[in-house]
Amino acid sequence: MTPTPERTPGTPHTPNAPTRRRALTAIAGALAAIALGQAVHAQAPTPASGQPQAQAPAWPTKPVRFVVNFPAGGPLDLAARVLAERVSAAVGQPVVVDNRPGAGGNIGAEAVARAPADGHTVLISIDTPFTVNPAIYPKMPFGAAELRPLVLLGTSGMMLAVPASERASTLAELVAKARTTELSFSSAGNGSPGHLASAILADTSGARIVHVPYKGNAPAVTALIGAEVEAGILATPGLLPQVQAGKLKALAVTGRQRSPLIPQVPTTAEAGMPALEMEVLYLALVPAGVPGPIAARLQQEIGAALATRDVQERLRKLDLQPSGDTGPAVQERVSRLQERYAPLIRRIGLKVE
DSSP, X not given: OOOOOOOOTTSOOOOOHHHHHHHHHHHHHHHHHHHHHHHHHOOSOXXXXXXXXXXXXXXXXXXXXXXXXXXXXXXXXXXXXXXXXXXXXXXXXXXXXXXXXXXXXXXHHHHHHTSOSSSSEEEEEESHHHHTHHHHSSXXXXXXXXXXXXXXXXXXXXXXXXXXXXXXXXXXXHHHHHTTSOEEEEESSTTSHHHHHHHHHHHHHOOOEEEEEOSSHHXXXXXXXXXXXSEEEEEHHHHHHHHHTTSEEEEEEOSSSOOTTSTTSOBTTTTTOGGGOOOEEEEEEEETTSOHHHHHHHHHHHHHHXXXXXXXXXXXXXXXXXXXXXXXXXXXXXXXXXXXXXXXXXXXXXXXX
16 A cells, blocks of 8 residues: 655645546545436435325336347356246246347347336346447447346356367367367357457467357357367356266366366466456346336345345356346446457457348
């Protein structure tokens, strides 16, 4: 900690630049917190003394829909179903999972952005429709301001795997091979985390990679097992059974720490590729116009579900580390990824037509 400079008694103290910046940051944070509280609790104006208090809108009055913007059977879909079961029991209404995959998650996200803002439609999404897609799709069907982040459900890494027949047994060996021989990498689709990860690997290592998108994690894993492609960076739960069965080899995981599901596999940083470190955010969002009290109730119910031991254990089996962060903390995590990915995408010219 840097000591505070001494000054002559009686002389005015002029804060230095870092001190001023810290003060402004603190003020901005306080104002943001006030604004968030006003947004969450906003209703009709406070009635005059003696008038009845306005009632919060009733919710839920019908089944709630969790729209998942990636195919059924993947970790995002399975996580949504775990949460739907718990939230349904808590609110006394069915919570139905509705898969709307396509266009890197844009189709499902647009469906929720256009849905009635009554709290009965929730988007369960990974971060890429907000951190990657705006930079790679020439035209987005929705604006980020049309969806309001409620809860960070958790974070997850990915696994880089190859067919069991592949001679490379480490990430370094695979990269060395890819510098001289073009290799095909499968992903769960254009704009998916695996797509971006393969682009980062090519950009930072000199590996010659051809991206082969599939319609979801499951078909991308199947292609890898059948050696239709030579490698893949995909969600760990879909790859793990095939690694354990000896059909695939795991070379690295992209998280900050080793996956508890397969702790013998090194992180990409440990394997000599720190630039490939990536975590995927799992998010719950609603249309921006959802009333504050309903948004607060949704946050409460989803957060309560995430806090239960049963849900946490089931999510960890999906290689998902539960979070529960809400409000500005969620937007800050998303913004940090946007700031990381956008310059890279521009530099390498990554586009989806």
